Amino acid sequence: MAFSVVFAAAKTTNAQESTPPPQREESRPNVLFIAxxxxxxxxxxxxxxxxxxxxxDQLAARGVRFDRAYCQLPLCNPSRASVLTGMRPDHIRVYDLDRHFRDEQPDAFTLPQLFRGHGWSVARVGKLFHYNVPAGIGTNGLDDPGSWDEVFNPKGRDVADESLIFNPTPQRPISAAMSWLAAAGDDGEQTDGLIAGQAIHLMTQPSDKPFFLGVGFFRPHTPYVAPAKYFDLYPLENIQLPVAPIDDSADIPAAAFAHNCQIPNYGLDELTCRKALQAYLACVSFVDAQVGRLLDALETL
Incomplete structure (x- = not known):
């Protein structure tokens, strides 16, 4: 069966109008949208x-990789709302993490709505529209109910394990934003592992309709939680910290600081920074493995 995969890591769009999907039966592929x-x-x-x-890497080699993709507004909620409505943040008036795009554009037509209206079975698993993380895991967040036929909000042991890592220490004073855990257990116990499992279940169900399936993974958003085996891929001695230019903010317009405060230097030592980067990369590899599960399932359809 034909299928298309849309992968969104950096969320960019400049579309103002949408073109209806083709109507010929033979050109109605299944669509897997991964965020x-x-x-x-x-x-x-x-x-x-x-x-x-x-x-x-394999997905990039098989598809189209963008080397110059620009984010219109580098914040989660505006970016996701822009991608899924095809409207610029200025048009939907979403600039922060709390406003729903329908407050300004109640009649906006989203990408999943477009497929739903043309005969696709449309479902969401995990984070597509904005969620606060980790507090929103297992909830609907700022979802758009009219966009989906079905929604699933898995919640794994990583949520319960937050208490193990959220307490700040003198070496790690910024708590949740600098928290990580090499978790016990396997992939399927984590929220993102459950998301992949639920998505595979939906993809493999018999149906007389093509599907549009939105699958949104929470990692590598902080806190950096992944099974310990992914941390093992990155020995600390192999972690090199990036060079931070002294004048890194010199080319940022003054207006940008009207909403975003200057981020202070928390004085974290080099070892702590290397551990944080190790944890981030572990989460990237963990999510890569979940994407691999989805792609393998697609090949069996």
Whole structure:
């Protein structure tokens, strides 16, 4: 059966109008839309020196990879709302993490609505529209109910394990934003593992309709929680910290600081920073493995 995969890590769009999907039965593929939260270019496909991402690299090799993708408004909620409505943040008036796009555009027509209206079975598993993380895991967040036939909000042991890592220490004073855990157990106990499992279940159900399935993974958003085996891929001695230019903010317009405060230097030592980067890369590899599960399931359809 034909299928298409849309992968969104950096969320960019400039579309103002949508074109209806083709109506010929033979050209109605299944569509898998994958979103990964806070994924930078820490991928082998983008030349990262040590990132272990074989599944995303394979997907990039098979499809179209964007080397100059620009985020219209570098914040989660505006970016996701823009991608899924095809409207610029200025048009939907979403600039922060709390406003729903329908407050300004109640009649907006979303991408999943478009497929739903043309005969696709449309479902969401995990984070597509904005959620606060980790507080929103297992909830609907700022979802758009009219966009979906079915929604699923898995909640794994990583949520219960937050109490193990959220207490700040003198070496790690910024708590949740700098928290990580090499978790016990396997992939299927984590929220993102449950998301992949639920998505595979939906994909493999018999249906007389093609599907549009939105699958949104929470990692590598903080806190950096992944099974311990993914941490083992990145020995600390192999972790190199990026160079931070002294004048890094010199080319940022003054207006940008009207909403976003200057981020202070928390004085974290080098070892703590290397552990944080190790944890981030572990989460990237963990999500890569979940994407691999989805792609393997697609091949069996």
């Amino acid at each position: 990964v939260d806070d994924l930078a270019v820490a991928l082998g496909a983008y030349g990262h020196r040590i990132a272990h991402t074989p599944n995303l």
